[in-house]
Amino acid sequence: QKEVEQDPGPLSVPEGAIVSLNCTYSNSAFQYFMWYRQYSRKGPELLMYTYSSGNKEDGRFTAQVDKSSKYISLFIRDSQPSDSATYLCAMMRAGANNLFFGTGTRLTVIP
Amino acid sequence: SAVISQKPSRDICQRGTSLTIQCQVDSQVTMMFWYRQQPGQSLTLIATANQGSEATYESGFVIDKFPISRPNLTFSTLTVSNMSPEDSSIYLCSVHGSGEETQYFGPGTRLLVL
Numbered sequence A: 001q002k003e004v005e006q007d008p009g010p011l012s013v014p015e016g017a018i019v020s021l022n023c024t025y026s027n028s029a030f031q032y033f034m035w036y037r038q039y040s041r042k043g044p045e046l047l048m049y050t051y052s053s054g055n056k057e058d059g060r061f062t063a064q065v066d067k068s069s070k071y072i073s074l075f076i077r078d079s080q081p082s083d084s085a086t087y088l089c090a091m092m093r094a095g096a097n098n099l100f101f102g103t104g105t106r107l108t109v110i111p
Numbered sequence B: 001s002a003v004i005s006q007k008p009s010r011d012i013c014q015r016g017t018s019l020t021i022q023c024q025v026d027s028q029v030t031m032m033f034w035y036r037q038q039p040g041q042s043l044t045l046i047a048t049a050n051q052g053s054e055a056t057y058e059s060g061f062v063i064d065k066f067p068i069s070r071p072n073l074t075f076s077t078l079t080v081s082n083m084s085p086e087d088s089s090i091y092l093c094s095v096h097g098s099g100e101e102t103q104y105f106g107p108g109t110r111l112l113v114l
Helices: none
Strands: A004-006 A011-014 A019-025 A030-038 A045-051 A054-058 A061-066 A071-076 A085-093 A105-110 B004-007 B010-013 B019-025 B031-037 B044-050 B068-072 B075-080 B089-096 B103-105 B109-113
Touching: A004 A085, A011 A019, A019 A085, A019 A105, A030 A061, A045 A054, A045 A061, A045 B103, A071 A085, B004 B089, B019 B031, B019 B089, B031 B075, B044 B068, B044 B075, B075 B089
Parallel strands: A011 A105, B010 B109
Antiparallel strands: A004 A019, A019 A071, A030 A045, A030 A085, A054 A061, A061 A071, A085 A105, B004 B019, B019 B075, B031 B044, B031 B089, B068 B075, B089 B103, B089 B109
């Protein structure tokens, strides 16, 4: 079983839609949770960073962590064509350096 | 966040040869990390590079195949040795965020081995 599972998509939505991206994980020791956005031929760009359970909002982006279910989500409101990219979830144990990534979900927002 | 650059951005190499990838950061950092992103797979940590000590390799990665240098606090190199087509991948370096338990990534080096 992989440490982190993520639906690879692809996911296509119309402009303005609410997008929900999700990951599940198996290691209850994960404490730090991240979402990265990766445009084609670019490196991953940090979008959201949360510690332990709860919600965090930044503009059109909301990250949720449910540690009891080992489930994290990223919501994108009012999606734009510029949001078209691959979204990677990542997580890490406290005191560790190794980020564990999902395989990424490819999102296309259609104008 | 730190600004990270990598050279080369991409390369096409013949099997059996070696390629050295450079990573430069615009600030001093204690640790630098090297990841591999194979097609359709998740990013996987190859090794952690500390200045002044040997790199620490993750399970499945060995120094003979991926030698790493860390001559100062802003620079590191990863060499992919005796390459085979299975080494075709994107190689990324990253650093810790200042005061954060997260990492920032460089633009990556896209390697194709024929």
